[in-house]
Amino acid sequence: DTAVSQTPKYLVTQMGNDKSIKCEQNLGHDTMYWYKQDSKKFLKIMFSYNNKELIINETVPNRFSPKSPDKAHLNLHINSLELGDSAVYFCASSQRGTGNTIYFGEGSWLTVV
Amino acid sequence: GESVGLHLPTLSVQEGDNSIINCAYSNSASDYFIWYKQESGKGPQFIIDIRSNMDKRQGQRVTVLLNKTVKHLSLQIAATQPGDSAVYFCAAEGAGSYQLTFGKGTKLSVIP
Numbered sequence: 001d002t003a004v005s006q007t008p009k010y011l012v013t014q015m016g017n018d019k020s021i022k023c024e025q026n027l028g029h030d031t032m033y034w035y036k037q038d039s040k041k042f043l044k045i046m047f048s049y050n051n052k053e054l055i056i057n058e059t060v061p062n063r064f065s066p067k068s069p070d071k072a073h074l075n076l077h078i079n080s081l082e083l084g085d086s087a088v089y090f091c092a093s094s095q096r097g098t099g100n101t102i103y104f105g106e107g108s109w110l111t112v113v
Numbered sequence: 114g115e116s117v118g119l120h121l122p123t124l125s126v127q128e129g130d131n132s133i134i135n136c137a138y139s140n141s142a143s144d145y146f147i148w149y150k151q152e153s154g155k156g157p158q159f160i161i162d163i164r165s166n167m168d169k170r171q172g173q174r175v176t177v178l179l180n181k182t183v184k185h186l187s188l189q190i191a192a193t194q195p196g197d198s199a200v201y202f203c204a205a206e207g208a209g210s211y212q213l214t215f216g217k218g219t220k221l222s223v224i225p
Contacts, residue, residue, distance in 0.1 A: 004156075031211075041200055043157070043215040056212060090156055096211055099145040099164055104156035 003027050004105035006091045012111045013081055020077045021108045023091030031055075032074035033092040033102065034066060043090070049074055050096050081112045125222045132190040134219045136203035141184060145206040147213065148177060148188045152199045160188070160201075190221075198223045 006023040013019050025032060033056075034046045048056035049068040063079040078085060091105040126132045138146075144165040149157035163170045163177045163186070170177050176189040190197055200220050204213040 041151075041218040041220075043202065043218075045212065048212070092156075099162070099206065101147060101159050101162060102213055103159065104149075106156045107154075 004091055004093055004103055006089075006105040006108050008108060009106065010109045010111075012113060015081055015083060015112055017081050018077070018079045019081060019110070020075055021089055021091075021110075022073070022075045023105060024073050025091075025093040025103075025105075026072065027093055027103060029093040029095045029103075030071050031094050031096040032068065032071070033094075034074065034076050035090040035092060035104075037088040037090060037107070039087075047074075047076075078110075081110075083112050086110055086112045122217070123220045123222070125224055126193045127224050128193060128195060130193055132188075132193045132197065132221060134188045134190075134201050134203075134221065136186050136188075136216050138184050138186070138203075138205045140205065140207050141181070142208045143184075143205040144208045146177070146179060146186050147204045147206075148175075149202045149204065149215075150197075150199045151202065151218070157202060193221075193223050195223045195225060197221060 004025045031050045033048045035043050036046055037043050046060045047066045051071050052068045065077045068074045088107045088109050090107050092102045094100045094102040147162040148160040150160050151157045161172045161175050161177050163179050168179050174191045179186045200218040202218050203216045206213050
């Protein structure tokens with residue numbers, strides 16, 4: 001049973017398209033995240049939701065819109081995709097509080113052509 | 114803010130030897146640290162963590178050392194195996210921030 005699952009795992013799409021990545025966690029955590037990993041493996045947080053409320057919103061183009069229908073789900077919608085959006089996007093979850101481990105999904109490889 | 118860096122981007126180790134991966138952090142108020150392992154095509158996996166009130170913690174074949182004086186932590190892997198080949202990340206959490214900042218990663222290659 002996968003703890004943090006995200007779909008799709010691979011996505012190839014053309015510039016200008018709109019796409020969504022879905023994420024679900026079955027760990028009972030109250031906080032979920034989206035991270036972006038670039039070609040140099042650098043992991044950068046994009047968003048975080050706690051109990052469906054946005055708590056972290058880093059400097060991300062407003063073409064990226066997260067949505068959390070409940071605390072077990074956090075989806076990422078991307079409008080007007082650009083070449084620079086090509087990356088691996090990781091969903092993660094944790095129980096909020098100091099020193100609580102973040103658990104990651106397997107990643108969604110997005111390629112914009 | 115917090116920045117977390119690694120001294121070496123790549124590390125090659127002979128199978129059976131011990132590996133040491135280093136990490137420096139900038140915020141002296143950071144109080145929680147984690148090491149993650151990321152295998153090719155997978156998400157980062159938790160290896161071991163340590164809180165700032167400790168200077169050493171051991172797991173199975175792994176040990177994390179924390180030196181708060183110089184803001185440095187290291188991951189030691191004993192008897193490195195081919196399955197240890199991966200990218201290793203350190204991450205630090207500032208006190209009360211609830212947010213982990215990740216380092217850039219060190220790629221560990223194990224030579225059979």
